[in-house]
Amino acid sequence: MALLSRTAENLFWIARYVERAENMARLLDAGKRMAALPDDKAARAEWEAVLAAAGVLGQFHAHYDEINQNNVVDFVAYSPLNPSSILSCVAHARANARAVRTALTIDMWEAINEFWLELNARPKVRAGDGGLAPFLEWIKRNCALFRGVADSTQLRNDGYDFLGLGTFIERGDCTARLLDVKNFAFHRKDEPASGHEAFHWTTILRATSSLRSYNWVYGGGFDAREVADFLILNPYSPRSLRHSMEKVSEHLNRLARLYAARHDCHEICASLYTELTDSEIDGVIEGGLHDFLTRFVARNNWLSAQIARDYYFSSASPFAGPADVGSGDAPESQMPANVRTGGETKGEPKSRTQAQSKAQQKTRNRAVG
Amino acid sequence: MSRQLQEAAIYDEMGTDDLVRAPYRSVKAWIDDEGLTTLEKKLRDAETIFRKVGITFCVYGEGGDPERLIPFDLIPRVFAASEWARLSRGVEQRAKALNRFIWDVYHDRDIIKAGLIPEALVIENAAYQPSMIGVDPPAGVYSHIVGVDLVRTADDQFYVLEDNCRTPSGVSYMLENREIMMRLFPALFDAGAVEPVETYPAMLRRTLASVKPPLCEGTPTVVILTPGPFNSAFYEHCFLADEMGVELVEGPDLYVEDNRVYMRTTCGPQRVDVIYRRIDDEFIDPKRFRADSMLGVPGLIDAYEAGGVTLVSAPGAGIADDKAVYTYVPDMVRFYLGEEPLLDNVPTWKCADPDDRAHVLAHIDELVVKDVHGSGGYGMLIGPHASESEREAFREKIKAKPNAYIAQPTLALSTCPTLAGGEFGPRHVDLRPFALVGADASGEMSVALTPGGLTRVALKKGSLVVNSSQGGGVKDTWVLRGES
Structure with a gap:
């Protein structure tokens, strides 16, 4: 039994976009807490960090002069110019879902369709109106709802796996970016971190809904090493790189x-996973x-691109991996250009280009008649 | 015919309060039983279900929500078994003659040689595909799904308004309308008095499989090719794929190699044998037709001509559903089948003919003037309802391009009781049954018809335009089971 490659690809990207929307909401939530520090310059630095973690700092500067909460929320939550904004993510997820309706359960379709309809009907959050926190909660709840109905209604066939791949490839990417927001000095455990640093790590844990879990696992205290361990190598943390890769x-x-x-892709995945399980x-x-x-x-990203090639996704580039692809040790310089995105840009978004939509609209048939 | 006469003669399918026609007796009793308030509430339930399930059609470029609902009316349109038997024989006859005509156009052109149809009408037609000359589609079928639009003006008088030989849409509404009626009013169907329509997807699948290409051995793989989610009928494409259990593909999912067609799957290429395409000819193969089409499949026509794949409908099938060719369909029935046509055409004046043109120009206030290439109710003039300046504008258009126009009398379309604007009122209706044309066991052309069709209703009081793009709605269509 095989799946139409485009269907597999759409399912993969529906899941990536839903996960990305949720992570964007988490990032804004974290930014809002960090920016609450009583220091304008520090607040600005926090919002800049949010943009960097979202992978949209460069794009932001192309459209706005000043980094402040209002502009950042506008760009990360709403802007159609930002392909990773919450609004864009939900629109892309819904467009992908509509294209593969026959591969979704009715519950999944209704969850994503109603999410999109309500998001468009909701008034925009403005600075200082107290609406940001409830809005972000609402976004996270709707993403959770979609994953929930998918989990409880979807057939356990290949479609289920492509959806799962999208969720966890995206989650690993988001967690890694969130952790990489700032370069901090790692103190030894017996040298307590500064107030600001402790605040930073707490906020990252909050942004990943992991503060309580972290306390359970490590017995409290804010140790930068332990936070990094929790989000990178810990097998029990649902947002760790290791769990995502598992x-x-x-x-x-x-x-x-x-x-x-x-x-x-199986070889690449195995070597990535082994590296995480073997590391301290x-x-x-x-x-x-x-x-x-x-x-x-x-x-x-390279793994994601290889999955696309191995299962014949239409966006897959014709690139064939380097000779030692199986070892997973290919130095970055040997990777294809389109996956060398460790810096700024997010993984390529899957959605119909405007040119395509126009061409399709041009050829619309009669409805009935 | 004066206008007063026409309006006085409007035929209502249910009859009058005093004299309800036999097929409508159970419906009338049901309406009286439920009452207006209950039915209005049920109508809102129906709309909620349609919106949630996403049964919409898309209208782009007009502002507003591009995904719209087609208004649904609860009061069914009913045919007695004997009425249907007559209609369906007429539709089958027409579907067969149209296919024979297309075969003739691309082969010997006997009908032109016999002087029945002017050659120019065929070879100067935009839908004519010279590359189809000499190509033999399986069982000689070009148009596999024929939608024949019918109107009724009296108890025993039906007219064919037009034929749709390319990719007539609307069959999903026929099925969904029945589905929703059965969900809302199960008791209506308890007695088994209404012929079921849900066999259509299985019949369609059988029809598609029956015309597998010469190079296909074994069971053919059937797919539906859609232009994608931006197409107005995308819901229907999904629905039919789902109901038939076949893949819904887009152009980029397919490719051609050695005159065979393959779809890209997660396990690699899988061969495709029959393509029910819902894409117009000009977009289907950028190698052959419009080079800028991103919806089609390069090389598809080559594969088709080599017998590697069957296209449903065949390229060039549109030659038979042009409004100017329409006037000759009764001649085709006589010429190819040696039978008298069972269904009448609407009397038509061809503006290309000088005598006819003079008549049209003089009587434009009584006539409906149509652009022969127009569709969906666009590009037409309804003389009696138009202003003098609109009529004058059309007179000029006709004089400038007589070939492009035909005219017909304003027909007194029958009405059917409809729930609109908070009351029951008569509204004009038409009917589109769907004929399926495939091959029988011996490889000969055969036609099958589901007992039912799509009834479209003009919801605006007095309006004659039933098109969904212009405020038309739909009704469930019943064919009553015959006494046996």
Whole structure:
């Protein structure tokens, strides 16, 4: 049993966009807390960090002069010019869903369709009207609703796996970017972090809804190493890189069994996952956290592109991986240009280009008659 | 015919309060039983269901919500078994003759040689595809789904308004309308008095499989090719794919290699044998037709001509549903089948003919003037309802381009009781049954018809325009089971 490649691709991107919308809401939530510091310059730096973590700092500067809460919320939540804005993500997810309605359950379609209809009907949040926090909660709830109905209604066939792949590829990407927002000095555990640093790490934990879980696992205190360990290597954290890669690996292995075929993406995934299970946080930090995260984001993107190639997605580039692709040790310089995105840009968004939509509209048939 | 006479003669399908026609007796009893308030509430329930499920059609470029609902009316339109038997025989006859005509156009042109149809009408027609000359589609079928638009003016008088030989839409509404009526009023269908329509998807699938291409051995793989979610009928494409259990593909999902067509799947290429395409000819193969089309599949026509794939409908099938060719369909029935036509055409004046043109120009206030290439109720003039300046503008258009226009009398379309504006009132209706043309076991052309069709209703009081793009609605269409 096979799935039309475009259907698989649409499912993959529906899940990525829903996950991305949720993470954008989490980022704004974190930014709002950090920017509450009583220092304008510090607040500005926090919002800049949010834009960097969202992967849209450069695009932001092309459209706005000043970094402040109003502009950042406008760009990250609403702007149609930002392909990763919450509004764009939900619109892309819904457009992808509409294109593969036959592959969704009615509950899934209704969850994403109503999310989109209500989001468009909702008045925009303005600075100081107290509406931001409830808005972000509402976004997270709707994303959770979609994942929930998918989980409880979808057939456990290949479509389920492509949806799962989208969720966890995107989640790994978002967590890595969030952690990489700032370069902090890592103190030894016996040297307590400064107030500001402690605040920063707390906020990251809040943004990932992990503050309580972290306290359970590590017994409280804000140790930068432990926070990094929790979000990178901890097997129990639902947003850690390791957990994300474990889920990606599960879904890929299910596909390998279903189709009785393994591909390059399986090898890349296995090596990425092994690296996470074999690492210790001290080693990661000594090697440079920023470099580690940049490398992860690039290789996660590479994996995503390889999945697209192995399952014949239409957006897959004709690139064939480097010779030693199986080892997972390909240096970044050997990776294809379109996956070397450890810096600024997010993974390529999947949506119909405007040119395509226009061409399609031009050829619209009669409705009835 | 004076206008007063026409208006006095409007035929209501249910009859009058004193004399309800036999097929409508159970419906009339049901309306009286439920009452206006209950039915209005049920109508709102129906609309909520349609919106939630997403049964919409798209209108772009007019502002507002591009995804609209087609208004649904609860009062069914009913045919007695004997009425239907006559109608369906007429539709089958017409569907067969139209297909024979298309075959003739692309082969020997006997009908032109016999002097029945002017050659220019065929070869100068925009829908004519010279590349189809000599191509033999399986069972000689070009138009596999024929939608024949019918109106009624009296108890025993039906007229064919037009034929749709390319990709007539609306069949999903026929099915959904029945579905929703059965959901809202199950008791109406308990007695089994109404012929079911839900066999249509299975019949369509059988029809598509029956015309598999010569190179296909074994069971053919059937797909529906859609222009995508921006197309106005996208919901219907999804619906039919789902109901038939076949893939819904877009152009980029397919490619051609060695005259065979393949779809890209997660397990690699999978061969496709029959394509029910809902894309117009000009967009279907950028290699052959419009090079800028991103909806089509390069090389598809080559594969078709080589017998590697069947296209439903065949390229060039549109030659038969042009409004100017329409006037000759009764001649086709006589010429190809040797039978008298069972369904009448609307009397038509061809503006290309000098005598006819003079008549049209002199009587434009009584006539409906149509652009032969127009569709969806656009580009036409309803003489009696138009202003003098609109009529004058059309007179000029006719003089400038006589070939492009035909005229017909304003027909007194029958009405059917309809729930509109908070009351029951008579509204004009038409009917589109869907004939399926495929191959029988011996490979000969055969026609099948689902007992039912799409009834469109002009919701505006007095309006004759039933098109969904211009405020028309739809009704469930019943064919009553015959006494056996």
